[in-house]
Amino acid sequence: EDKVVQSPLSLVVHEGDTVTLNCSYEVTNFRSLLWYKQEKKAPTFLFMLTSSGIEKKSGRLSSILDKKELFSILNITATQTGDSAVYLCGSQGAQKLVFGQGTRLTINP
Amino acid sequence: DGGITQSPKYLFRKEGQNVTLSCEQNLNHDAMYWYRQDPGQGLRLIYYSQIVNDFQKGDIAEGYSVSREKKESFPLTVTSAQKNPTAFYLCASSRGLAGGWFVEETQYFGPGTRLLVL
Numbered sequence: 001e002d003k004v005v006q007s008p009l010s011l012v013v014h015e016g017d018t019v020t021l022n023c024s025y026e027v028t029n030f031r032s033l034l035w036y037k038q039e040k041k042a043p044t045f046l047f048m049l050t051s052s053g054i055e056k057k058s059g060r061l062s063s064i065l066d067k068k069e070l071f072s073i074l075n076i077t078a079t080q081t082g083d084s085a086v087y088l089c090g091s092q093g094a095q096k097l098v099f100g101q102g103t104r105l106t107i108n109p
Numbered sequence: 110d111g112g113i114t115q116s117p118k119y120l121f122r123k124e125g126q127n128v129t130l131s132c133e134q135n136l137n138h139d140a141m142y143w144y145r146q147d148p149g150q151g152l153r154l155i156y157y158s159q160i161v162n163d164f165q166k167g168d169i170a171e172g173y174s175v176s177r178e179k180k181e182s183f184p185l186t187v188t189s190a191q192k193n194p195t196a197f198y199l200c201a202s203s204r205g206l207a208g209g210w211f212v213e214e215t216q217y218f219g220p221g222t223r224l225l226v227l
Contacts, residue, residue, distance in 0.1 A: 006151075032214055042199065042218035043152075088151055092214050096167065097142075099152040 006100035023089030132200030139205035
């Protein structure tokens with residue numbers, strides 16, 4: 001059965017810290033790995049990764065995929081209170097996207 | 110403005126009642142999805158549809174039904190058989206897998222409907 005596991009489930013840090021969120025996956029016919037940020041309602045798209053070792057960057061956020069070890073990380077540097085959210089990782093197989101439980105990130109001022 | 114709309118924002122269900130959640134998109138996307146999110150949990154797939162007049166069960170389809178008569182619309186009915194319907198329901202769409210391009214798999218989400226049982 002397809003499975004995505006995120007860790008940690010919850011993380012509390014101070015503003016300015018750097019955080020690393022983890023996502024491991026076991027998905028049949030893997031096609032891509034997606035990261036979303038969910039603040040109050042709809043998840044918003046962050047990154048889609050399809051190739052190993054190629055870092056995707058958007059401002060202070062970056063992500064990389066390791067298809068051999070079946071995991072991805074999402075890094076956030078110089079965190080701000082606006083980064084507080086649930087971060088969801090999803091792995092796209094042949095037919096559907098399977099999500100992990102999410103990591104709840106809280107940034108304290 | 111292109112996007113996905115869901116209605117209502119909040120929905121109250123009485124015991125034994127069927128309720129229908131609306132999802133409409135004007136992105137010209139082929140694929141549409143329904144997810145359920147419980148507090149502190151990730152998203153679990155209820156049903157998905159890759160093309161009009163076709164849909165498949167996701168991981169937790171029991172107690173739910175869908176239809177896909179139009180490309181733009183993918184309503185979800187929560188039936189009385191769903192014994193624990195209280196949750197946040199999210200609808201999403203993507204261009205679809207038929208084209209084989211990875212970029213088409215990115216899913217875009219609606220604002221969600223919160224369903225509560227009276």
